[in-house]
Amino acid sequence: MKSDRGFSLIEIMVATAIVAIAAAFAVPNIVGWRTKQSFLSAASDVHEAVKTARSAAIKENRQVVIQFDTANRRFTVFSDVDKDGSQDSGERTILSRTYRNDIVLNTGSLPSNCLTFDSRGLVTHPGTGIVLSHARFGSRTINITVTGNSRVQ
Numbered sequence: 001m002k003s004d005r006g007f008s009l010i011e012i013m014v015a016t017a018i019v020a021i022a023a024a025f026a027v028p029n030i031v032g033w034r035t036k037q038s039f040l041s042a043a044s045d046v047h048e049a050v051k052t053a054r055s056a057a058i059k060e061n062r063q064v065v066i067q068f069d070t071a072n073r074r075f076t077v078f079s080d081v082d083k084d085g086s087q088d089s090g091e092r093t094i095l096s097r098t099y100r101n102d103i104v105l106n107t108g109s110l111p112s113n114c115l116t117f118d119s120r121g122l123v124t125h126p127g128t129g130i131v132l133s134h135a136r137f138g139s140r141t142i143n144i145t146v147t148g149n150s151r152v153q
Contacts, residue, residue: 035102036137042099043132043140046075047152049095050115053077054148056094057117064094068113068130070105074098085114099132106131121148 007015049066056079057064063080067087077095078087087093099105107113108129116124126146133139141153 035134038100039103039132039134039137040140042097042103043142043152045097046130046132046142047150049075049077049097050142050144050148050150052095053115053117054121057119057148058121061119063119064117066115068105068107068110068115070107070113072098073101073103073105075105080116085112085116102134102136104133106133115144117148122146123148 053064053066056077060079063083064077065080065085065087066075066077067085068075075097076087076093079092079094080087081091082088107115108131110125110128110130115128115130118124123144123146126144128144130142130144131139132142142150143153144150
C-alpha cells in the first residue's frame with residue numbers, strides 16, 4: 001500500500017494566504033510602534049543629555065553647553081572652554097544627536113537655543129522646558145531646575 005506524503009498545492013496556497021493576511025494586520029502596527037518608540041527615545045535622549053552635561057561640568061570643573069539646532073532637529077553637548085556659548089575649534093564634543101523629520105524640537109525661551117551648566121553643575125536659565133513633539137503621539141517636555149536636574153513630563 002502506497003502512502004502519499006507531503007502537501008498538496010491547495011494546502012500550500014491556503015497556508016500562504018493565511019500568513020499574508022496575518023502580515024497585513026501586523027505590519028502597520030509594527031511601523032507605528034517603531035515610530036512611537038523613536039519619539040519616546042528622542043525625549044529620553046534629551047533628558048540623558050542634560051544629566052550628561054551636568055555631570056561633565058562638575059567633573060571637568062568648567063562650563064558645559066547643550067546647543068539645540070531646532071531647524072535641523074539636533075543637539076550637541078560640548079565643553080565650552082572660552083565660555084562664549086558656542087562651540088569653537090578645539091572645544092570637545094561630549095554628545096550629539098539628530099532626530100527624525102517627524103519630531104519637532106522646541107527650546108522655548110532659551111537664549112540662543114543653548115542650555116548652559118556652570119562648573120558646579122548649575123543651570124543659567126532654570127525652569128526651561130524643552131519640548132519634543134510629534135503630530136501623532138503628542139509632546140514630551142523636559143523641565144530643568146536651577147540645580148541641573150531634569151524631569152520628563
